Amino acid sequence: MLFRLQILLIIGGIALGIYSFQEMRAGMGASSDPVAVELADLEAGSSAPDKHLQVGDHIALYHGTFYQWEQQNNEPENGGSRVTKAYYPIISPTHPYAEGMDADADLESFAVLVKTNRFSTIGEIPDMPGPVQSISGLTRPASVALESDFQDLLRSDYPGINLDQILVLEDGRQPTSVALGIIMMLASAALIAAGGAWMFASARS
Incomplete structure (x- = not known):
């Protein structure tokens, strides 16, 4: 069960990262x-x-x-x-x-x-x-x-x-604002890092 939650956390972070990148790229240069x-x-x-x-x-x-x-x-x-x-x-x-x-x-x-x-x-x-x-x-x-x-x-x-x-x-x-795009990217990185750290800690225990 814990392993599934860890994987979901990482997948969620990756999905958020892809979404935020696509949003920023779509609105790049737009007023x-x-x-x-x-x-x-x-x-x-x-x-x-x-x-x-x-x-x-x-x-x-x-x-x-x-x-x-x-x-x-x-x-x-x-x-x-x-x-x-x-x-x-x-x-x-x-x-x-x-x-x-x-x-x-x-x-x-x-x-x-x-x-x-x-x-x-x-x-x-x-x-x-x-x-x-x-x-x-x-x-x-x-x-x-x-x-x-x-x-x-x-x-x-x-x-x-x-x-x-x-x-x-x-x-x-x-268009997604630059500030919101950065926040989403940081949130994505945080989710991936948290999932990875949790998985690493579980493996050591």
Whole structure:
């Protein structure tokens, strides 16, 4: 029993260290407050002014959501299936697709893909586009932020798309402060050291 607790302490410290490193890396160079940007400018090829962005008026293409769901008891996919990850494209009101938009039209390109935790089940994902006033969060290139299976889905649906030019905006995510990052790293080191010392002391007794 003691050995399990010692191992859990060390594993917890390692997990906290990995998490804090990822948080600090994701927010490195980002401003503490989101920087406003026009989605139309990003669609025109302009570079993002910061990693922490606030996108104004836009259209959320919920019907084009890419999602991962959790299968339970071998049940087939249905409206009650739990969503574990979800991404949907957003476009500006001036985007060519928005002029004659409907759920059956073909979207050829976009600049931002939103990662969201708002949909608990598949049935909660809207099947039609919708206007949104504003959204903010940390961004990363899709080539870095997306797992390989989601990258493959994007390339399949949008042939020729350049994932380095697509930003993934994580809805509501804010950069971790340097101070908090250091505290988490120190806590990680303390947990690992405590677990190791406890294990060493137990072995000697």
